[in-house]
Amino acid sequence: xxxxxxxxxxxxxxxxxxxxxxxxxxxxxxxxxxxGAASPSIAGGSGRLPLGFSxxxxxxxxxxxxxDFAAAHGFEGAAFxxxxxxxxxxxxxxxxxxTDRDKEADAQxxxxxxEPLTFGADKSKGLAFDAQSMTLKVVDARANPGAVLVHDETxxxxxxxxxxxxxxxxPVALGVILRQxxxxxxxxxxxxxxxxxxxxxxxxxxxxxxxxxxxxAR
Numbered sequence: 001x002x003x004x005x006x007x008x009x010x011x012x013x014x015x016x017x018x019x020x021x022x023x024x025x026x027x028x029x030x031x032x033x034x035x036g037a038a039s040p041s042i043a044g045g046s047g048r049l050p051l052g053f054s055x056x057x058x059x060x061x062x063x064x065x066x067x068d069f070a071a072a073h074g075f076e077g078a079a080f081x082x083x084x085x086x087x088x089x090x091x092x093x094x095x096x097x098x099t100d101r102d103k104e105a106d107a108q109x110x111x112x113x114x115e116p117l118t119f120g121a122d123k124s125k126g127l128a129f130d131a132q133s134m135t136l137k138v139v140d141a142r143a144n145p146g147a148v149l150v151h152d153e154t155x156x157x158x159x160x161x162x163x164x165x166x167x168x169x170x171p172v173a174l175g176v177i178l179r180q181x182x183x184x185x186x187x188x189x190x191x192x193x194x195x196x197x198x199x200x201x202x203x204x205x206x207x208x209x210x211x212x213x214x215x216x217a218r
Contacts, residue, residue, distance in 0.1 A: 066078060066080075073176060074181075076184040076187075077184050077185070077186075084098075084099055086099070097167050097168055098167050098168075098171070098172045105119070105120055105121040106119065106120055106121070106125070106171065107167055107168070107171050107172060108171055108172055108174055109127070109162075109165075109171040109172065109173045109174065110174050110175050111151045111153075111162065111173055111174070111175040111176065111177060112151060112175060112176075113151055113152065113153040113176065113179075114150060114151065114152075115150065115151055116141070116145075116148045116149070116150055116151075117148060117149045117150070117151055117162075118141045118148060119171050120141075123141060124140065124141055124142050125138055125139075125140070125141055126138070126139050126140075126141030126144070126145075126147070126148035126149075127139070127148065127149055127170075128144070128147040128148055128149060129149060129161075135161065135164070136149075136161050136162070136165065136170070138169075138170065153176050153177065153178060153179040154178075154179055155178075156178060159177045159178035162177050163177060
């Protein structure tokens, strides 16, 4: 994701702080997913998908847009792993080659399942498979529409090729690149807990069992 119009860094940190406080008090609840409908608004007091992030930044999408997109596409949670947001202190200009407004059309490839991998202001460029180099190549999508690949979010090989695209020769692929349905982290975690993290005893009782010893005073 790229960041221009969403929220500034101060607003982002306020939102992140509020989210952390809510999570700490246990007042969050997951939204129902898989229905194809967007989840209700946080402002209305309703819950959304579980959210995690490992890189602070200001995404172009708002929090609500990001979580609604995930819910509408059947995901049980969302994580911000890498946010293409400029930081004048640590990475000033690093992402400009594909996040600047005047370069977005040619430098970003927004993939959608079942649709051709085309980009450019007029969608005149496309990605095709080069059998000799076993990599992707840019072709004229209008002159060679049959050569343009169609995105398949279940194809791991295609996902690897898309993730390997390096600017400025190729666009940066954005969207659902690979979908692998599976159990969410928290469900898998609790499923393997015999007591579901419910305390069944006391530490003091465990310390007073047979494996105890006395340390003599000096």
